[in-house]
Amino acid sequence: MKEKVVVITGALGVLCRVLAVGLAEKGYKIALLARKMDEAEELASKITASGGTAFAFKADVLKKTTLEEARLQINEKLGSCDILINGAGGNHPSGTTSNSYLSEEDLSNDNENLTTFFDLDTKGIQYVFDLNFLGTLLPTQIFAKDMIGKQGCSVLNISSMSSFSPLTKIPAYSGAKAAVSNFTQWLAVHFSKAGIRVNAIAPGFFLTNQNRNLLLTESGDLTQRGHDIINQTPMKRFGQPEDLLGITLFLCDDASSFVTGVIIPVDGGFNAFSGV
Template identity: 60%
Template sequence: MQGIAGKVIVITGGYGVLCGAMTQALAKAGAKVAIIGSSQEKADAFAQTMKGEVLGFGASVLDKPALETVYQHILHTWGPCDILINGAGGNHPQGITDRPMMEVDDLTNDSVKTFFDLDPSGFNYVFELNFLGTLIPTQVFAKDMVGRKGCSIVNISSIASFKPLTKVSAYSGAKAAISNFTQWLAVHFAKTGIRVNAIAPGFFLADQNRSLLTNSDGSLTPRGQQIINQTPMGRFGSPEDLLSTLYWLLDEHSAFVTGVVIPVDGGFNAFAGV
């Protein structure tokens, strides 16, 4: 990776499965990496396992004053942020239907949660965590990027932003908003020297979806098997599969690349199913 050594990189959700792999790789490449997560204890514990310069911070991506405190700490320790990776996100049970497609009889079946049973509070949670959880950290950490060379933002979208996934309407809508916001920011910041791009992972096994896609014995659930059947490469992604795309987006040789959303999905988005 050209020019990563010595860069100050902030990663929200930085001790999660996917962004944790990014933290490890970037620290190994010589960057100074600050990870932000909701738990100070988990952030500290993860940072201590890393080789290189890694700091852990516990703060909500929705709490601007808390993020500004983190910003001041990083600024006084290492200097201004060069790269921001907005990796915090997630879903909520109240934004998920029981079935991919509703049947007429479901309307009178109290045991089936349909679209009409979804709680708006679940949607609010998902949109705040994913969308505002990208907007607010960007407001806090990107201001110092303005007018400086080699600065960029990478948002984490989802394959669900291209094709809304059945059952998870809140998550699909929120990630579509992230992709749209990435393009908006790329245009808005184009004359300031800040590049803004996004990675859209396909299906990767993580803490949030492991029980949905696999059984306790490691075998696939029906939904997990359906996903594998729709993925031409025939497997789930591993966190390391995201790294080459991240390296490319951050590399100084990609200085003319901004406003793109790159699927890393084993061909899922390209496959029509027939």
């Protein structure tokens, strides 16, 4: 593992930060890809101070030239990529409806803050699909080339449990993550003869900067949506970023050398629960 280079996109996200630190503790060399270099370098310094190896590289997952530049820098400083974690992703407010269900009264409501299905913005929806799907495809095009001909290489995508069953209010995000899961399976087959495994993890509800206001009130109590989620989660809690580390280590390790094309839920049983 000490010789393996892990490239992580979206490295400054709440979940990927923990993955970067955890992988570095196990001896992997970490390449942090992000747009905000100050924060990325701070994280790299933290990892290095703890005895790990990490460097920050500036890149935008939707701009191929920046990914190519980052690849050259990584190859020079750390060596070629062995494992790619496609962690960049997210939602956008203009691809989200205000209510879970459409009512006839919504169509005559003058509240400018109310967003129905008919108000969804095309640009916002396209942004969500670009960030999640193209933001997974483009880095894979750039970094998977360096994996061909080597042993123990893999791609790990970050999907979502909303890819199995779409969540209310977020049609763009649910659809985009379903595309990521489908692409994971397609790519696993496509790369199977080249010795590259491709898998995905599908996190359930984890508290992140993007969803905290949707799940918790300012006082820290559960919102109605937060209550609905916990009631649907057999383990009765939100996920902690550390909950993703074990499955990530497994899928990156040669212990999973015959595992490819799977999307593994990490959701406290949310996807398995029928509600009764």
